[in-house]
Amino acid sequence: MSQTVLDDISRSRAPVRKRSRFGDVLFRRSSLGVAAGLIALLGLMVWVLAQNGDHVLAHFGIHFFTGRSWNPVTETYGALPFIFGTLVTSAIAIVLAVPVSVALALLINEVRLGWLRNPLTVLVDLLAAIPSVVYGLWGLFIMVPWFDHTVEPFLAETVGRIPLLGALFRGNPNGGDLLSAGVILAVMILPIVTAITREIIAIVPNELREAALALGATRYEMIRMSVLPYARGGIVGATMLGLGRALGETIAVAMVVGNGLGLGASLLRPGYTIPAVIANEFREASSIGFHRSALLALALTLMAIALVLAAMSRLLVGRTAKLLAGGGTAEGAAAPSAPAVSG
Amino acid sequence: MKRSIFSGALALSVMLLAAGCSSNSSPSNSTNSSFKGTAMTGAGATFPAPVYTQWFKSFLSVESGAKINYQAIGSGGGIQQFTSKTVDFGASDAPLKDAEAASLSRPAFMFPTVLGGDVVAYNLPGVTAHLKLDGPTVANIFLGKITKWNDPAITSQNPGVSLPATAIQVVHRADESGTTFVFTSWLSQESSDWMSKVGAGKGVQWPVGTGGNGNSGVAAGIKQTQGAVGYVEYQYAVSSGLGFADIKGKSSSDYVSPSVDSISKAAGSLQLPITSSTNILDSTAAGAYPIASTTYLLIYKDLTPLGKDKAQTIYDFVYWALTKGQQEVSGLNYAPLPSTVAQQDLQQLTQLTYNGQGIQPSPSVK
Secondary structure, three states, rough: OOOOHHHHHHHHOOHHHHHHHHHHHHHHHHHHHHHHHHHHHHHHHHHHHHHHHHHHHHHHHHHHHHHHEEOOOOOEEOOOHHHHHHHHHHHHHHHHHHHHHHHHHHHHHOOOOOHHHHHHHHHHHHHOOOHHHHHHHHHHHHHHHHHHHHHHHHHHHHHHHOOOOHHHHOOOOOOOHHHHHHHHHHHHHHHHHHHHHHHHOOOHHHHHHHHHHHHOOHHHHHHHHHHHHHHHHHHHHHHHHHHHHHHHHHHHHHHHHHHOOOOOOOOOOOOOOOOHHHHHHHHOOOOOOOHHHHHHHHHHHHHHHHHHHHHHHHHHHHHHHHHHHHOOOOOOOOOOOOOOOOO | OOOHHHHHHHHHHHHHHHHHHOOOOOOOOOOOOOOOOOOEEEEEOOOOOHHHHHHHHOOOOOOOOOOEEEEEOHHHHHHHHOOOOOOOEEEOOOHHHHHHOOOOOOEEEEEEEEEEEEEEEEEEOOOOOOEEEEHHHHHHHHOOOOOEEOOOOHHOOOOOOOOOOOEEEEEEEOOHHHHHHHHHHHHHHHHHHHHHHHHOOOOOOOOOEEEOOOHHHHHHHHHOOOOOEEEEEEEHHHHOEEEEEEEEOOOOOOOOOOHHHHHHOOOOOOOOOOOOOOOOOOOOOOOOOOEEEEEEEEOEEEHHHHHHHHHHHHHHHHHHHHOOOHHHHHHHHOOOOOHHHHHHHHHHHHOEEEEEOOOEEEEEEE
């Protein structure tokens, strides 16, 4: 296209361009406003939480984060069991959900499924529309009894006998526990991780696939050499979004995690998470004394954990991008990465 | 069933009667002069909510305008909203603490309304008889010191019952609740070990076990696990068909099975006015269930700020609830107040004032 043609086009559309310039300004201003408002909202939330929680942080100091005792009767508040439980259940969820999600996304994109493709996509998306309290009820009345009587005794009998790894599956498998909560969370974050991974794999340029196939790669080698490296940054981002949901999930976890202050290697014992303890205790927490303040400080702690993990994911994505630089891959697909604590 | 047919027939005849009255163009004897009541709002305890809901519904047939909106948000929230005067009356399972009473801007009364109890429920297939447990044993189970159902401490109290060697799985409340407050207060009275290691509160640091959400969460935990033991409110245990134990407290002469009757008896020695330390645990009355509790309505002494209609409505409602309303309580598996307590309650009611003067019950509630 030559310069004169471009000029022709711009001349003929001059009035439109003028209006669109005004539109541009309007758009920029309003989106700036929304962005600033979002940051202000976050700041306000942190400020309110800090304002109400600093009472307990000033009193207990570092012991608030390292203490193992949470006792409203004696007014001793240590958050370690909750931090531990939150991280462990989320980790189980990620370990279980991400491989399944990536496999599902590859299945939908890379394997010719025929008529099965659309129903499968819709079904995975539908999982995201189920309210978390329904997951919780299902977990409490169906999954936990099944785990207690079948799955967990089996795990304790088999994996539990292996040294080191076995320590995760020892003890008494009765009632809600960390493993049940992790599995519920895995099911809950599956849709979001799958949906994003699916989209990211869909935008991998076909040239890359064709190049790999042209070099004689099998379908599996093509996925491993072309698709996954390109999509890696995006998959990390999707994982982080899933992690954000897992960290912040409240009611389903409160129903199946066992709500005990356990702190140990075994996943078959009751645990407790930060959102669960806030949901359980906030309604009746007295504003006289430290109790309410301690719960708000826990909320602040959860935000800090989410922030640290988000920063780590950014670093991770950045590093992968750098490692793969030269090929110019990974760059385009690194979009979503900040974990948003939902719930 | 019979009962519901009867009450249905009664309701039908009342409706027919009312229809007859309204179709009659001349106003019946008292519709003009009688007080119809007005809408009100209350908030607080969840434990008595089923009774209160039933009462508000029945009271509409006494004063047709008295639409009472009760928000069962928990005792803590009830006290808070009552203190900040966003509701006309509050409700709490625990009496106001001294600090809470001191933060009220005006003096208020606590009216006991109904009674309930905590039962120790368990899941032991094959054990059909009610287990017998005394206070220290229950405390040691929940402390994790007794870990098997065939522990000598349990078998010695249950001669003739063959108890399995199943491990005991403790299930407790995870959310904070008046139920937990009652149960842990009782355990603190029964066991010095419990008092020093755990103590009493709406939420405590449980030495063992898993936590369920609400009565339903605890009941689910008990039903799903063989060998489980937990505590739930009496009316919940009855309606969900859980097995529960006969309890012997430190003041009981024998094991007492929880029932509407035995819980009612526990309040026999209750003295008004209610103070922060009032409770009806370990009653010395014969046949009284040891883990019983009462629940309170919170009402300001001076009702002037509510206005004349609301002041009269709230007075009438409490008057009615303490007299005729008590007959509806046991049908819901709650225990009615013993007449000695209801009398003291009514006595306290006469101390409410509007514009510096006492209030008289409307003729319709008498």
